[in-house]
Structures are given as structure tokens and as C-alpha cells.
Amino acid sequence: AGLGVCTISATVAATAGYAAASDDATFTVAAIARTLTIGGFSADGYDFDAVSKPTLTAVPVREGTTTPLTAGTTTFTVEKDSGVDVCSVNNEVGANFGKVTFITNGTCTVTAATTANTVYASATSTQISFAIRQVTRTAAITGYSVDGYAFDASAPTLVATASPVD
Numbered sequence: 241a242g243l244g245v246c247t248i249s250a251t252v253a254a255t256a257g258y259a260a261a262s263d264d265a266t267f268t269v270a271a272i273a274r275t276l277t278i279g280g281f282s283a284d285g286y287d288f289d290a291v292s293k294p295t296l297t298a299v300p301v302r303e304g305t306t307t308p309l310t311a312g313t314t315t316f317t318v319e320k321d322s323g324v325d326v327c328s329v330n331n332e333v334g335a336n337f338g339k340v341t342f343i344t345n346g347t348c349t350v351t352a353a354t355t356a357n358t359v360y361a362s363a364t365s366t367q368i369s370f371a372i373r374q375v376t377r378t379a380a381i382t383g384y385s386v387d388g389y390a391f392d393a394s395a396p397t398l399v400a401t402a403s404p405v406d
Contacts (some may be wrong), residue, residue, distance in 0.1 A: 241360050243269050273303035278352050278368045280338065285371030287363070288345050289404060294370075296329060296338040298352035300363045301331035312355040312362070319367070323344035326372055345374035376402050 247266045254260040284330065287394040296316060299308050316329040330339045340348065344356035349369040356362040380403075384396045 273361050274300040274363040276300045276363040278365050278367040287373050289375050292335050294340045301353045311357050311360050314354045317351045319349040345372050
């Protein structure tokens with residue numbers, strides 16, 4: 241039982257008036273084809289400081305159907321953006337599987353793959369990509385007078401702020 245080539249032989253013994261006969265039938269038992277699609281992300285992208293980071297999903301289904309065939313191990317692979325790691329995806333089985341971590345701004349490009357087993361073929365998704373946008377910040381200095389100061393006046397206390405902060 242299993243995948244591969246199967247040969248079945250049939251033989252009929254000779255009897256009075258009939259000759260012996262035999263025949264073989266050979267055929268291949270192939271793995272069930274699957275497709276894999278990544279979901280759980282917004283094609284519109286995310287701001288680097290987004291509170292809600294995406295959690296990717298990738299459930300293999302029988303080719304041409306929506307029937308899940310989850311046997312095998314699914315993993316995510318992240319491509320570098322111009323040689324830079326922009327994001328990472330958790331591949332550990334558990335509640336955080338597929339959780340994306342933003343490392344810097346750029347394009348996060350991910351592929352998923354599911355391993356084959358004795359019944360189902362392996363499957364690889366098409367690449368998905370989404371932007372991780374740099375967040376605009378403002379800087380301000382306060383605590384001084386635009387009118388200026390006399391040379392012998394007390395020095396002002398300056399305060400510098402940035403918004404949003406890291």
C-alpha cells in the first residue's frame with residue numbers, strides 16, 4: 241500500500257479444452273495534489289509602528305477544491321529586500337505560528353511551503369508581498385524665546401521632543 245507503481249497479475253490455469261492465460265496490469269498511484277495560498281495580511285501594507293501586526297495563514301487544500309489537507313509541515317520563508325531583513329515570520333507550531341515581526345521599513349516578501357507525506361504531494365505558495373512603511377516623525381525644541389536673550393540673561397532651559405517616540 242502507498243504511493244508508486246502497482247502491478248497486479250491475474251492467472252487462469254489450463255483446463256480441458258482451455259489453455260492457461262495470464263495478464264498484468266501496471267499503473268501508478270500518485271500523491272494527491274495540493275495548493276497553498278497565504279492569507280492573513282493586507283496588500284495595502286502596514287505602518288512600522290502598527291499595533292496589530294499580521295498573522296499569516298497557509299492551509300494546503302486539495303487541488304481544485306477548498307477541502308483542507310493539513311498533513312505535512314508548513315513553513316514560511318522570508319526574502320530579503322535589497323539585502324536587508326525587513327520582517328520575520330514565526331515558524332514555531334503554536335499560538336504565534338505565522339506571526340509577522342517588523343524589523344525595518346521596506347517590502348516584506350513571503351513564500352509558504354508544505355512538505356509531502358505518503359498520501360499528499362508537497363505544495364508551495366506563490367510569493368506575497370506587503371509594504372512596511374516608515375513612520376513620519378516630528379521633532380520640536382521648546383523653552384526658548386524667539387525674541388532672543390541679553391548676553392547676561394539666564395540661559396533658557398531647552399526641551400527637545402520627538403513624536404512618536406521609539
